[in-house]
Amino acid sequence: MAHDSVRSVDGRLKAAFAAVAFLATGSALNSYFVSERNAAQFPDTYGVERAQVRFSPLIERVPPNAVLAYITDVDPAQPTFAASFLAAQYALAPRLVLGPTSSQKPEWAVGNFSAQVDYSAAGRARGYDLVSDFGSGVVLFRRSGNR
Amino acid sequence: MTWILALILTLVGGWFLARRLCPVHRSGVAALGVLFGMGAVSILFFLLLVCNLAQAPVVWAMLVAFAVGSAAIGWRSPVVQGATRPGLFSVTGMLACALALTVVFLTLDVATSIRANPAGEWDAMAIWNLRARFLAGGPELWQRALLAESGGAMAGASHPGYPLLLSSFIAALWRVDGSYSDAVPVAAGVLIAAAVLLLLIASLARRSLALAVLAGLILGSTELYAAQIASQNSDLLLALSFLGAIVLLDAAAQAEPPGIATLLGAGCAIGLAAWTKNEGIPFAAAVLAVTLWRLRWRGFGFTLAGAAPALIATVVLKLMAQGSERVLPQSAGEAASKFADPSRWWQAFAGLADAFFQLGPIWAHPVLLVALLVFTLRLIPAQQIRSRLWLAIPIAAALAGDFGVYLITTADLKWHIGTSATRLAVQVWPAILFLAFCCLRVPSDAALITERWKKGSR
Numbered sequence: 001m002a003h004d005s006v007r008s009v010d011g012r013l014k015a016a017f018a019a020v021a022f023l024a025t026g027s028a029l030n031s032y033f034v035s036e037r038n039a040a041q042f043p044d045t046y047g048v049e050r051a052q053v054r055f056s057p058l059i060e061r062v063p064p065n066a067v068l069a070y071i072t073d074v075d076p077a078q079p080t081f082a083a084s085f086l087a088a089q090y091a092l093a094p095r096l097v098l099g100p101t102s103s104q105k106p107e108w109a110v111g112n113f114s115a116q117v118d119y120s121a122a123g124r125a126r127g128y129d130l131v132s133d134f135g136s137g138v139v140l141f142r143r144s145g146n147r
Numbered sequence: 148m149t150w151i152l153a154l155i156l157t158l159v160g161g162w163f164l165a166r167r168l169c170p171v172h173r174s175g176v177a178a179l180g181v182l183f184g185m186g187a188v189s190i191l192f193f194l195l196l197v198c199n200l201a202q203a204p205v206v207w208a209m210l211v212a213f214a215v216g217s218a219a220i221g222w223r224s225p226v227v228q229g230a231t232r233p234g235l236f237s238v239t240g241m242l243a244c245a246l247a248l249t250v251v252f253l254t255l256d257v258a259t260s261i262r263a264n265p266a267g268e269w270d271a272m273a274i275w276n277l278r279a280r281f282l283a284g285g286p287e288l289w290q291r292a293l294l295a296e297s298g299g300a301m302a303g304a305s306h307p308g309y310p311l312l313l314s315s316f317i318a319a320l321w322r323v324d325g326s327y328s329d330a331v332p333v334a335a336g337v338l339i340a341a342a343v344l345l346l347l348i349a350s351l352a353r354r355s356l357a358l359a360v361l362a363g364l365i366l367g368s369t370e371l372y373a374a375q376i377a378s379q380n381s382d383l384l385l386a387l388s389f390l391g392a393i394v395l396l397d398a399a400a401q402a403e404p405p406g407i408a409t410l411l412g413a414g415c416a417i418g419l420a421a422w423t424k425n426e427g428i429p430f431a432a433a434v435l436a437v438t439l440w441r442l443r444w445r446g447f448g449f450t451l452a453g454a455a456p457a458l459i460a461t462v463v464l465k466l467m468a469q470g471s472e473r474v475l476p477q478s479a480g481e482a483a484s485k486f487a488d489p490s491r492w493w494q495a496f497a498g499l500a501d502a503f504f505q506l507g508p509i510w511a512h513p514v515l516l517v518a519l520l521v522f523t524l525r526l527i528p529a530q531q532i533r534s535r536l537w538l539a540i541p542i543a544a545a546l547a548g549d550f551g552v553y554l555i556t557t558a559d560l561k562w563h564i565g566t567s568a569t570r571l572a573v574q575v576w577p578a579i580l581f582l583a584f585c586c587l588r589v590p591s592d593a594a595l596i597t598e599r600w601k602k603g604s605r
Contacts, residue, residue, distance in 0.1 A: 012523060013238075013523055013524065013590055014238055016519055016520065016522075016523035016524075017238060017241075017242060017357070017361065017590075018241075019519060020361055020364060020365070020516050020519060020520060021241070021242055021245035021361075021364060022245075023368075023510070023511035023516060024245065024249055024364040024365055024367065024368035024511060024516060025245050025248050025249050025252070025364075025368065026368075026511055027368035027369075027370065027507050027508055027511035028248075028249040028252035028253055028256070028367060028368045028373070029252045030370075030508055030511075031252070031253075031256050031368070031370045031373045031374075032252045032253075032255050032256040032259065034370070035256045035259045035260050035373075035374075036259050038260075038263070039259045039260060039262060039263035042263065043263045043264075044263070044264065045263070045264055045268075046264070046266075046268075046269060046272055048264070048266040048272050049264075049265065049266065052266075064284060064288065065284075065287055065288055070299075082299075082301055085299050085301075086272055086273045086277075086298065086299065086301075087272065089277065089297075089298070089299060090266065090272045090273075090276070090277050090280070093277055093280035093281055093284075094280050094281050094283070094284030094288040094291060096281075096291050096294070096296060096297065097299065098296060098299070099296065099298075099299025099300045099301060099305075100299070101299075101300050102296065102300065
């Protein structure tokens, strides 16, 4: 084990060490300020917390092993689509939510809407009937003809 | 809150395992214990899932058996003594105070980020924690984590064959807790980050406590390192595996002959790197190649033996995954045409360079701080540096692996680099810092040289 006694470290080294300590500490403080700014500007950046609250009533209605189709008013080509889809998938897991490219048509579908639209019409267009509107744009659909 | 008990059992088991395998001092054992504990529990939980045995009582039994079994193995192992405690008013003591202040700022930084995004950053939501939720679903539902459909089959989120260390560990704790508490991935992220910092300091403290604290200061102030702690991604876990492997290989190479336990420990670390992220696979392959070169068949054999459990788990996972990576070309011809495009080489190189530039602010850039220390302390003799250069090969292999993916990716290259290059820099940065500090003279030697130089010039 090497020791670094006070006497063995000359003034030039002490100055360099002090500079590194000062700059590193300053950098850590700066990093904290950057995080503070980001947190204030972008709380719940990807909408996960919001999604967990919005989808909680639906979670109580759909068993964990369910596979769900996904119906939304957001165009899959829009950048916001991926974030809203993934936040919904995260909140609903271990239920599996099928993405926009899936050709499967499971019994249940989850609706995730960004605006107040005609949910029944949106479901019908995909072959689903509206079962429950939980508010906040969250809707449960069932495949038409399954009742 | 029963997950806390499961976490304690994990850390106890990991600590005893590290104590048996690693000739680093007490705090280094604790740091490696985090890696080995999480790694072992994740592999054992994955095994229970594959065998359809992952009911909560069985997972509890597995955790207890792991802790007790590791204790039986590691109970009597000698522990290398720690560094002497610096006096409060010594140079090292002052540096330690600066480190403590840095850790305080780091803690505030992380707490702020966690408050804003308790479920972590994009990849945590889209990949790591999402797959953990599927795995925690138990015998019926866990295979959903290996489907291309998870993540909506989208390029940035669907990774059926991604390794599972972090997801499987979090899932094990969620399974016994019966909840999806955000606190589990948060606690795992903080523990992993603390382990990286602690391991860097502990491994360098054997040479010089002042150097070790300086390295800790530079890592602690690295902006990208701080940003990753609250992200709940796998990148700091991979950084811990990389650093652990390099530290243990260095220790193995210093001994004559290299200790079997150290080689097994290094093997565990590289196996867990491959079980953490795909970048760990070229790293593990490169370590095995350099151990064969530097430590001959004996070194290679024990390293491979240590890596075997995690490598086998990785192979099983890859075989079970359904669907391929969306970003990889579908034919050799497509890959070759992308590979032959010189503009992609330049873009990938510039992207990686920019990622390292983003490690910290320009006025306190960590590379600048290391350069200042190189200038004042100077390097150890060239022959000693050359004898350690082989340890940089696995790090270069990990970087080359991702560079190769950038060259052939089918995703938009700017997007691919922009969403991954900074995390690649974080993965290798602690190991690079360790090697850089190994090449510095210790302060007492540097002072001696300055003294001689002054006398000579009089």
